[in-house]
Amino acid sequence: xxxxxxxxxxxxxxxxxxxxxxxxxxxxxxxxxxxxxxxxxxxxxxxxxxxxxxxxxxxxxxxxxxxxxxxxxxxxxxxxxxxxxxxxxxxxxxxxxxxxxxxxxxxxxxxxxxxxxxxxxxxxxxxxxxxxxxxxxxxxxxxxxxxxxxxxxxxxxxxxxxxxxxxxxxxxxxxxxxxxxxxxxxxx
Amino acid sequence: xxxxxxxxxxxxxxxxxxxxxxxxxxxxxxxxxxxxxxxxxxxxxxxxxxxxxxxxxxxxxxxxxxxxxxxxxxxxxxxxxxxxxxxxxxxxxxxxxxxxxxxxxxxxxxxxxxxxxxxxxxxxxxxxxxxxxxxxxxxxxxxxxxxxxxxxxxxxxxxxxxxxxxxxxxxxxxxxxxxxxxxxxxxx
Numbered sequence: 001x002x003x004x005x006x007x008x009x010x011x012x013x014x015x016x017x018x019x020x021x022x023x024x025x026x027x028x029x030x031x032x033x034x035x036x037x038x039x040x041x042x043x044x045x046x047x048x049x050x051x052x053x054x055x056x057x058x059x060x061x062x063x064x065x066x067x068x069x070x071x072x073x074x075x076x077x078x079x080x081x082x083x084x085x086x087x088x089x090x091x092x093x094x095x096x097x098x099x100x101x102x103x104x105x106x107x108x109x110x111x112x113x114x115x116x117x118x119x120x121x122x123x124x125x126x127x128x129x130x131x132x133x134x135x136x137x138x139x140x141x142x143x144x145x146x147x148x149x150x151x152x153x154x155x156x157x158x159x160x161x162x163x164x165x166x167x168x169x170x171x172x173x174x175x176x177x178x179x180x181x182x183x184x185x186x187x188x
Numbered sequence: 189x190x191x192x193x194x195x196x197x198x199x200x201x202x203x204x205x206x207x208x209x210x211x212x213x214x215x216x217x218x219x220x221x222x223x224x225x226x227x228x229x230x231x232x233x234x235x236x237x238x239x240x241x242x243x244x245x246x247x248x249x250x251x252x253x254x255x256x257x258x259x260x261x262x263x264x265x266x267x268x269x270x271x272x273x274x275x276x277x278x279x280x281x282x283x284x285x286x287x288x289x290x291x292x293x294x295x296x297x298x299x300x301x302x303x304x305x306x307x308x309x310x311x312x313x314x315x316x317x318x319x320x321x322x323x324x325x326x327x328x329x330x331x332x333x334x335x336x337x338x339x340x341x342x343x344x345x346x347x348x349x350x351x352x353x354x355x356x357x358x359x360x361x362x363x364x365x366x367x368x369x370x371x372x373x374x375x376x
Contacts, residue, residue: 027217163375185351
């Protein structure tokens with residue numbers, strides 16, 4: 001029995017290149033790519049979190065176009081991916097949707113070292129721990145990453161994705177999410 | 189000594205959802221994301237291949253904006269990634285840029301089983317084979333994937349990315365490239 005693994009993409013609070021807390025705009029391909037990766041790795045849900053109603057409406061329009069509009073028939077695989085998308089205004093709504101904060105374990109992701117982390121191999125093991133029934137919410141930040149306040153309310157931080165050159169880490173959130181899911185859940 | 193690993197994104201010949209051979213339009217985030225992933229995993233080059241001059245000019249404008257324009261100073265990491273981008277009209281130009289077809293080994297990628305493949309673990313080993321000085325060109329297709337003609341001229345095909353549910357594979361090319369590079373070159 002594997003634990004439920006919802007993915008969540010945060011647009012606020014995140015930091016910009018100077019470390020200031022900002023709200024980012026929705027990127028269409030973030031909606032698609034993370035939904036497709038989430039479906040591929042059997043994540044139960046993909047939460048897009050945005051505090052601005054007009055931006056949530058935009059994401060809902062994208063979702064509806066692919067789940068019920070003309071494109072749903074044209075690309076059924078995409079329909080299946082976008083069906084897992086849930087649009088919420090903040091993290092509290094994510095916890096609520098999953099039964100409350102006590103029912104979830106929250107893992108933040110970060111590109112840079114920001115303190116103690118859990119290794120991907122360890123995360124992989126914990127995801128198949130049959131004695132823990134809590135869902136693991138995997139948080140990704142847009143912009144320059146999750147604000148410190150989001151890190152602080154998380155239970156753990158996943159180790160940064162290490163490639164060959166440890167000093168360079170400037171992956172897109174679309175690439176980072178794909179790699180993280182593959183390391184946590186991909187066939188080995 | 190690791191072998192050189194250029195990445196190439198093919199816009200023609202690729203197939204559409206009905207299997208017809210088509211030319212796809214350039215997607216801005218393909219240019220960025222694959223460049224960022226390529227730089228992260230220390231790929232020597234990222235070739236964007238497009239037969240239409242106006243599309244190549246568009247990619248060149250994107251490149252220039254990030255390597256020499258106002259954004260180069262704003263995000264130096266992005267500059268470093270986009271600096272590895274090379275814009276060519278066809279596969280022959282890729283081989284030429286790398287010393288000729290005999291100097292490269294070509295690995296195609298595909299989302300579905302299309303015959304004998306090499307496993308990622310095997311690919312990983314072959315990439316660190318000190319007795320082989322050839323570069324390995326990793327080919328990715330846009331649209332619904334590389335045309336059969338491109339598969340046929342390749343030396344090998346990498347196994348499809350397997351997640352948990354083998355019947356679903358509808359990753360974006362941005363996600364697929366990131367996962368493939370991580371499996372072939374990521375720190376273990």
